[in-house]
Amino acid sequence: xxxxxxxxxxxxxxxxxxxxxxxxxxxxxxxxxxxxxxxxxxxxxxxxxxxxxxxxxxxxxxxxxxxxxxxxxxxxxxxxxxxxxxx
Numbered sequence: 001x002x003x004x005x006x007x008x009x010x011x012x013x014x015x016x017x018x019x020x021x022x023x024x025x026x027x028x029x030x031x032x033x034x035x036x037x038x039x040x041x042x043x044x045x046x047x048x049x050x051x052x053x054x055x056x057x058x059x060x061x062x063x064x065x066x067x068x069x070x071x072x073x074x075x076x077x078x079x080x081x082x083x084x085x086x087x
Contacts, residue, residue: 004045007052011083012037018079028072029079036062052084 015037019030040054059080063073 002046003048004051005041007048008037008041011051012041014083018083026079029075032076033079033083055080 012034015030015034019027019034022030036055036058040051040058043054045051045054059076068076
């Protein structure tokens with residue numbers, strides 16, 4: 001298993017744990033990120049940084065077309081940074 005896939009699995013599992021305890025507001029954030037993490041996890045890469053970069057790119061591209069509020073985007077980004085331990 002590559003570092004890419006290990007990191008993807010770790011982040012995904014952390015997010016599942018958060019989702020299990022999440023209130024209504026945070027459920028949306030968790031499910032939104034789970035979708036992006038799942039898509040990126042299915043792609044290929046070698047390093048944890050590649051995984052993080054691909055998720056960031058996926059989020060940025062989605063923000064261009066999804067009807068999310070600036071607050072939603074900010075909360076999603078904050079949760080993503082917390083998952084990465086960069087909060």
